[in-house]
Amino acid sequence: MDKQVGSEAIKRAFPEMLKGGVIMDVVTPEQAKIAEEAGACAVMALERVPADIRREGGVSRMSDPELIMQIKSAVTIPVMAKCRIGHFVEAEVLQSLGIDCIDESEVLTPADESFHVNKRDFTIPFVCGARDLGEALRRIGEGAAMIRSKGEAGTGNIVEAVRHLRTIQDGMRKVIALPEEELMTEAKNLGAPYDLLLEIRKQKRLPVVMFCAGGIATPADAALVMRLGSDGVFVGSGIFKSSDPIRVGKAVVRATTHFQDPGIIAEVSRGLGKAMAGIDLRTLRPEEMMASRGW
Amino acid sequence: MKVGVLALQGDFREHCAMITHLGAEAVEVRLPKHLDGVDALILPGGESTTIGKLMVEYQLVEPLRALIASGSPVWGTCAGLILLSQRTDNAMAGQPLLATMDITTLRNAFGSQRESFGADITIPILGEEAYHAVFIRAPLVSQVGPNVTVLARLNGSESEIIAVQENNIIGTVFHPEVTYDTRFHRYFLQMAEKRVNI
Numbered sequence: 001m002d003k004q005v006g007s008e009a010i011k012r013a014f015p016e017m018l019k020g021g022v023i024m025d026v027v028t029p030e031q032a033k034i035a036e037e038a039g040a041c042a043v044m045a046l047e048r049v050p051a052d053i054r055r056e057g058g059v060s061r062m063s064d065p066e067l068i069m070q071i072k073s074a075v076t077i078p079v080m081a082k083c084r085i086g087h088f089v090e091a092e093v094l095q096s097l098g099i100d101c102i103d104e105s106e107v108l109t110p111a112d113e114s115f116h117v118n119k120r121d122f123t124i125p126f127v128c129g130a131r132d133l134g135e136a137l138r139r140i141g142e143g144a145a146m147i148r149s150k151g152e153a154g155t156g157n158i159v160e161a162v163r164h165l166r167t168i169q170d171g172m173r174k175v176i177a178l179p180e181e182e183l184m185t186e187a188k189n190l191g192a193p194y195d196l197l198l199e200i201r202k203q204k205r206l207p208v209v210m211f212c213a214g215g216i217a218t219p220a221d222a223a224l225v226m227r228l229g230s231d232g233v234f235v236g237s238g239i240f241k242s243s244d245p246i247r248v249g250k251a252v253v254r255a256t257t258h259f260q261d262p263g264i265i266a267e268v269s270r271g272l273g274k275a276m277a278g279i280d281l282r283t284l285r286p287e288e289m290m291a292s293r294g295w
Numbered sequence: 296m297k298v299g300v301l302a303l304q305g306d307f308r309e310h311c312a313m314i315t316h317l318g319a320e321a322v323e324v325r326l327p328k329h330l331d332g333v334d335a336l337i338l339p340g341g342e343s344t345t346i347g348k349l350m351v352e353y354q355l356v357e358p359l360r361a362l363i364a365s366g367s368p369v370w371g372t373c374a375g376l377i378l379l380s381q382r383t384d385n386a387m388a389g390q391p392l393l394a395t396m397d398i399t400t401l402r403n404a405f406g407s408q409r410e411s412f413g414a415d416i417t418i419p420i421l422g423e424e425a426y427h428a429v430f431i432r433a434p435l436v437s438q439v440g441p442n443v444t445v446l447a448r449l450n451g452s453e454s455e456i457i458a459v460q461e462n463n464i465i466g467t468v469f470h471p472e473v474t475y476d477t478r479f480h481r482y483f484l485q486m487a488e489k490r491v492n493i
Contacts, residue, residue, distance in 0.1 A: 001416065001450040002415070003412040003413075004412055005411070010429065010431070013411070013429050014411065014431055014432070016340070016431075016473055017305055017340045017342070017373070017374070017431055018342070019307075020304040020305060020341070021305075021341070021345055039348045039349060042342070076402060076403065079407075098409050100408035100409075123409055124408050124409050261325075
């Protein structure tokens with residue numbers, strides 16, 4: 001018997017198991033335990049949540065491997081961690097730590113402004129951000145096994161997440177509906193591999209799992225993006241920047257499962273305390289937007 | 296034929312698609328009321344801690360146990376098998392289990408996602424043709440009770456147990472739902488049809 005490790009099929013199957021779940025940003029082993037207790041299906045090990053990265057500024061890098069290992073040994077659920085865009089050595093370090101998935105993330109300061117990591121070189125799966133279908137398919141072309149719509153991290157404002165999710169869905173509807181002779185031109189316009197367009201037409205969906213990220217702060221936000229076709233949610237600052245993380249965490253998990261049931265969303269939203277304050281995106285300068293990092 | 300698929304978290308969509316493809320009706324189960332009229336039940340892959348907690352919070356544990364006790368066919372894949380097991384030896388303390396099958400499971404037995412793999416195995420009940428099985432952070436069955444039949448091992452008669460059956464309950468540590476091989480789902484639907492026709 002031959003064990004096939006790290007094939008595209010095995011990498012793409014991992015996020016399938018996360019679907020319908022909530023992946024929570026955590027910065028300490030204690031927070032990781034709270035996330036697991038709240039019902040998270042995975043945690044993202046970080047040194048600073050996006051809201052703090054935004055506030056404190058400076059260069060944001062891969063987390064200390066010591067912290068990642070402490071978080072990994074604190075929980076039984078999958079652990080993810082972020083590397084900078086294009087920083088393949090950070091990615092190799094993360095893979096050597098035996099974490100479950102790497103997020104090549106625009107939330108960290110990019111290491112390369114032209115090229116993303118060649119994710120096909122790796123045994124473990126990658127998740128990458130995207131604002132539209134072309135960006136999603138370029139990342140899948142590089143070997144990403146999972147996509148997350150970018151949103152605008154650390155703002156507690158859902159508007160960009162909704163925009164990116166709808167833009168990706170709209171792109172897919174177009175690819176599915178176009179007559180075949182227009183497909184190559186569409187691939188050119190999207191800047192996306194032609195073969196992946198064919199795959200979308202066949203499966204009537206993206207070839208990999210797509211979660212939503214960047215601005216989810218309440219249970220209703222989580223349910224909204226599920227209703228818009230997301231397979232699950234990433235919550236960054238929204239949980240541990242709220243006044244009662246365990247309650248908010250549980251409420252977001254329940255709302256993600258029962259996203260079609262407004263009665264349950266109402267129930268879990270009652271008396272949750274103060275959500276994170278959030279940022280009106282019109283007050284941000286263009287260079288403060290994280291979503292425009294990567295191409 | 297109506298097959299309930301526990302849809303709290305995980306890859307329930309793939310199970311539903313497979314069941315529908317084979318001509319049966321699939322129902323997503325998130326609350327006890329969704330079990331009405333269900334002939335058989337699938338517990339999907341996913342995170343067993345997440346699914347277990349939501350099962351407790353939404354009062355699904357007793358209705359699911361009652362359905363299993365009534366003899367309805369039930370099948371757990373990966374996380375679903377952990378939830379069916381009476382004992383699990385490296386879970387977080389107090390992880391909720393349905394505890395209806397006399398087996399011990401070992402969570403993440405192969406390691407993290409880096410060690411996840413696909414392999415061609417033999418499952419005698421599905422015939423001699425090789426079966427491509429997908430193991431994602433898979434558990435193993437480390438002990439079985441006297442009434443449990445071992446349906447498959449990873450690599451020969453002495454190796455790790457990866458599929459089991461105890462009367463109306465079956466469990467696999469791998470994921471037939473993420474492949475295009477329908478044989479395991481057909482085996483399960485045949486079990487369910489036999490029972491409905493009695």
